Amino acid sequence: MRIGFDLHGTDLAPRAELEALDLIRLEPIEGCEIVPIGKVGLESEIKGRGFPFIIAEDVVGMHEIPSVAVRRKRQSTMAIGMQLLKEKKLDAFISAGNTGALFGFARLILGKIEGVSRPGIGVPFPSEKGYCLLIDVGANLNASSVDLYQYGIMGSIFARTVMGIKRPKVGLLNIGEEYTKGNESMRRTYSLLHKSSLNFVGNIEGGDLMKGYCDVVVTNGFVGNILLKFAEGFAATVGNLFQKAIESAVRRKVGAVFIRSALSEVKGRLNYEEYGGGILLGLPQTVVLAHGRSSAAALRSAVKMAEQCAKSDLSGLIYGAFQENDGG
Structure with missing residues (x-):
């Protein structure tokens, strides 16, 4: 190859x-x-x-x-x-x-690919259970409901084929869990995903994104890109705060080894070096x-x-x- x-x-x-x-x-x-x-x-x-x-x-x-x-x-x-x-x-x-x-x-x-309305960019996104695939993160800032529905299809195939998940759970990033939430495009996307053969688990709110409820999270490129960059900035901030805590613990000789171990685990989970990049689906x-x-x-x-x-x-x-x- x-x-x-x-x-x-x-x-x-x-x-x-x-x-x-x-x-x-x-x-x-x-x-x-x-x-x-x-x-x-x-x-x-x-x-x-x-x-x-x-x-x-x-x-x-x-x-x-x-x-x-x-x-x-x-x-x-x-x-x-x-x-x-x-x-x-x-x-x-x-x-x-x-x-x-x-x-x-x-x-x-x-x-x-024939039949695809607009390709999207999928990126592995950290969660409590490992990673989910976030799609799209910047290819299409104004995705239609059909685009978003197709992201669910392509993301599900990626999760099944590359991530090894037999029946990936697909969620739609929205402002609330109820199917009536969001604008008309979001409600139509919900309907398309709900009627499909995908393992669609409904809307997912931003606060639940990293809890591991979904294997594939569908959103438009505008929201996805902001979310991805926020997560990267947040990870860097958490790392800096932990580092300061370690330095303080070392000075006080209290729990430095345990804090350093916790920092290493958290940084490893949030580190984009683990997955390398995004895939153009x-x-x-x-x-x-x-x-x-x-x-x-x-x-x-x-x-x-x-x-x-x-x-x-x-x-x-x-x-x-x-x-x-x-x-x-």
Whole structure:
């Protein structure tokens, strides 16, 4: 299996990406060949590590306007990665770069699975029972009820195939548990999910999101993106508060070992490095979006996610489901 790897995505690119390649050399993922894609000047760095190298003429900056980048940067690392996917020369592609541009290149070059109204981005989200899949987190800010219903279908397939959950519980993020809550679009989405064959458990409020009631949580990209960034900021704040508590305990010689153990467990559960990134669901090939602040460990986790999705033929399973069902 060949996985394309954008060398110019993270905030620390290409340093973080090169460190990820070093980590992958030390801890290889069985059956995976990593194919780095980067600008001229990195040849010796990549070949010295024993990887093949594909040269791109350009890169997309994190602050570039996605629509402009998609029009003007057809020889960028992202564009080349998508083209190689389309030509079946890669089995998956990973980038930690500009979300809008990555999504734009994917739609332009790869298209979407027949029957899917609008692809979405799903991200593993921490809960008391492990992780749930939160979809969408930024692809579509104004999703229709049909879009949201289809996110439930695609998210359920991901949870069953990649997360190993036999009958995933699907919830709709809303302002109340009652089916009458929310605006007309939310009520229509509830109706579509309720009438479907999905294991729909109803509306879920924000306060219950991390309690593990659902395996898949459906929302639009506007709410999902805010929620995801809030969770990341909250995790960082909790970590800082625990660290201060440890320092205080050390000074007072009281319970430092126990506090440090608790901190390690909480940070591990909230750490995005464990899952690496989000998956673009609804595309005919596997595309994984890693976090812009990804470390080497997080990027390796993103590679592992891409490998799992491609190996299980996630896109093919979604395609099959939408041929059997018109998607709403």
